[in-house]
Amino acid sequence: MDTFALVVTIGVALFFTYTNGFHDSANAIATSVSTRALTPRAALAMAAVMNLAGAFLGSGVAKTVSEGLIATPEGHKGMGILFAALVGAIIWNLITWYFGLPSSSSHALFGGMVGAALAGGITVYWSGVVDKIIIPMFVSPVVGLTAGYLVMCAIMWIFRKTNPSKAKRGFRIAQTVSAAGMALGHGLQDAQKTMGIVVMALVIADVEDYGDPIPVWVKIVCAVMLSLGTYAGGWRIMRTLGRKIIELDPPQGFAAETTGASIMFGSAFLFHAPISTTHVITSAIMGVGATKRVNAVRWGVAKNIVLGWFITMPAAAVVAALSYWVVLLAFG
Structure with a gap:
């Protein structure tokens, strides 16, 4: 029964990673697709490969998720709590994906963990x-908004005497690199979050200890599932990020992606903080767009996105708590 519970929980964790991939793939490539720097399929393929590579760049975020948020539960009850946390996150991911709202998969996971822990x-x-x-x-x-604005201002000043058409062609090529950096940061951040959950499941099952290095097979399966989810694509969210907030041109897309990637790498390596790729790129797009003119940003859409940010953690927590009580009723 212990082995079965472990396998099921790890399976659900990997499915969460898959939903994270198609839910958050838009974060890395929406701007490149909307500016026509990359075709959608080429962008998704590139993002999938870079997600895979990013998963092997560190383990600090995984350690934060597995040890820094809730006490490690034990036995059947512990595995039920972890299972319920993942169910809460997955359900919220699917709801926000259906409505095309770029909420945070990361905060859905954290909300699920807190809600299930409190219920248990x-x-x-x-x-x-x-x-x-x-x-x-x-x-x-705030950093994404400010940095996006400043990076775009710097680009506008540096290339102020350049022929606009020539500059756009150059930035369209440069976006291939900035989108790849964004996807690499997504892999670094989001694959590690699931690694932390899988490690916690292995500790609960008394298969691993927290002092042990993350098993290679855990890194591989988490990275592969994130990549597969990314390649499946998140077209609804991609439209929101790439078109509905502001109509982007290649220099703006490059500025937003460069800003987002830099913040993700900095937070992972310097602070081991599991930040939301959705929050970072969305705010960077707003900051970049504000350099055009403040009303160029469709603030009504932005307001709905921000509202989603605040709702995500408590909503996922409630769903996870309900899921735990259902598990408790079903299996005791």
């Missing part, structure tokens, strides 16, 4: 939730 009577490390989740949730969009 497990200690939540609120200091870790505040330091690693809540503060970055507010800081990263």
